[in-house]
Amino acid sequence: MNWDDDSSPVEERIVGAAAEGDDQAVEAALRPKDLGEFIGQEKVRQQLDLVLKAARQRGATADHVLLSGAPGLGKTTLSMIIAAEMNAPIRITSGPAIQHAGDLAAILSSLQEGEILFLDEIHRMSRPAEEMLYMAMEDFRVDVIVGKGPGATAIPLDLPPFTLVGATTRAGLLPPPLRDRFGFTAHMEFYEPHELERVVRRSAGLLDVEIDTDGAAEIAGRSRGTPRIANRLLRRVRDYAQVEADGVITREVAAAALGVYEVDSRGLDRLDRAVLEALLKLFGGGPVGLSTLAVAVGEERETVEEVAEPFLVREGLLARTPRGRVATPAAWAHLGLVPPQAAGPGAAGGGGAARGGSGQGGLFGM
Numbered sequence: 001m002n003w004d005d006d007s008s009p010v011e012e013r014i015v016g017a018a019a020e021g022d023d024q025a026v027e028a029a030l031r032p033k034d035l036g037e038f039i040g041q042e043k044v045r046q047q048l049d050l051v052l053k054a055a056r057q058r059g060a061t062a063d064h065v066l067l068s069g070a071p072g073l074g075k076t077t078l079s080m081i082i083a084a085e086m087n088a089p090i091r092i093t094s095g096p097a098i099q100h101a102g103d104l105a106a107i108l109s110s111l112q113e114g115e116i117l118f119l120d121e122i123h124r125m126s127r128p129a130e131e132m133l134y135m136a137m138e139d140f141r142v143d144v145i146v147g148k149g150p151g152a153t154a155i156p157l158d159l160p161p162f163t164l165v166g167a168t169t170r171a172g173l174l175p176p177p178l179r180d181r182f183g184f185t186a187h188m189e190f191y192e193p194h195e196l197e198r199v200v201r202r203s204a205g206l207l208d209v210e211i212d213t214d215g216a217a218e219i220a221g222r223s224r225g226t227p228r229i230a231n232r233l234l235r236r237v238r239d240y241a242q243v244e245a246d247g248v249i250t251r252e253v254a255a256a257a258l259g260v261y262e263v264d265s266r267g268l269d270r271l272d273r274a275v276l277e278a279l280l281k282l283f284g285g286g287p288v289g290l291s292t293l294a295v296a297v298g299e300e301r302e303t304v305e306e307v308a309e310p311f312l313v314r315e316g317l318l319a320r321t322p323r324g325r326v327a328t329p330a331a332w333a334h335l336g337l338v339p340p341q342a343a344g345p346g347a348a349g350g351g352g353a354a355r356g357g358s359g360q361g362g363l364f365g366m
């Protein structure tokens, strides 16, 4: 089985957390506009509210803010909210777009006083740009190098006070001197199902789609703790409700629609389930080496390790141990299979696993 044969390659999974396809256009319409509208992340919201209120009272620009967390949890949204709350313009750029210190100097020197500079994927900025940023953040000053070689001179350039909002999925990769220059660091967590339910209900209202509480809960439960995925699943369920039902999203409609897209009750997709099924049915729940597991599902090692496993580990379905990958009891339960030792004598099935309960379709029948 090769997932690349599919028209939607692994990178474009419906449950992928990165923005893709038509996400961006729709997301702009669904973004909460102020802290009051921003759902969940209570601690971050409360702390940020204080930081911004205090800055407003002092008539000063807010401290630099670092937002860390997985893709799709609302870092861009929060940066826009910071700008709105500070009544300031926002400039949006990203680490990979800043390859030379000159790129950064050009942006910094054109900022207005109080402007918010949102720097997404800040951990991917080039080293020279990063070093220029240190001084800009601390002293609102940069040294622009003019000329080359021994004749090069540094011309100091004063900058207007601004607020840098850096976003990263890998806070651990930031060099400490950069991390230390942020006055406030917020770590964004995955959302609880009841929070995602509110996200879904709010988005349905904005998209003018009728949805009941159970329908919203069903979508929320399959959204992997991520608002971006919740909004994407909602759009696919809306299509299904319009074409196959009476336009109203109920639990049954949501479940049927997401069944079509092969997103199961816990938010696992085909790839996730193929990995789990191979682990359970072919290797009796492990331990099995990553390479062997990858061959069994017809995938690259990296795809299994980087695309499927993080969510399976987070969900407590799979453990990475020194001896190899091991399924947890929750994995057996989720696929409706009985672990070999619990199956008793005469149990049938690959690797000693017996079928029990409602599985999600066979590994080779998908």
Ligand SMILES: Nc1ncnc2c1ncn2[C@@H]1O[C@H](COP(=O)(O)OP(=O)(O)OP(=O)(O)O)[C@@H](O)[C@H]1O
Pocket: 017, 018, 019, 026, 027, 028, 030, 031, 032, 037, 038, 039, 040, 041, 070, 071, 072, 073, 074, 075, 076, 077, 078, 120, 199, 227, 228, 231
């Ligand atoms: N707390 C929230 N309440 C309601 N909607 C949210 C919330 N957080 C995120 N969203 C929605 O989820 C989508 C993705 O959010 P956003 O683009 O801010 O994520 P991100 O963390 O910046 O992702 P990336 O790291 O990929 O840039 C947006 O449509 C946004 O409206």
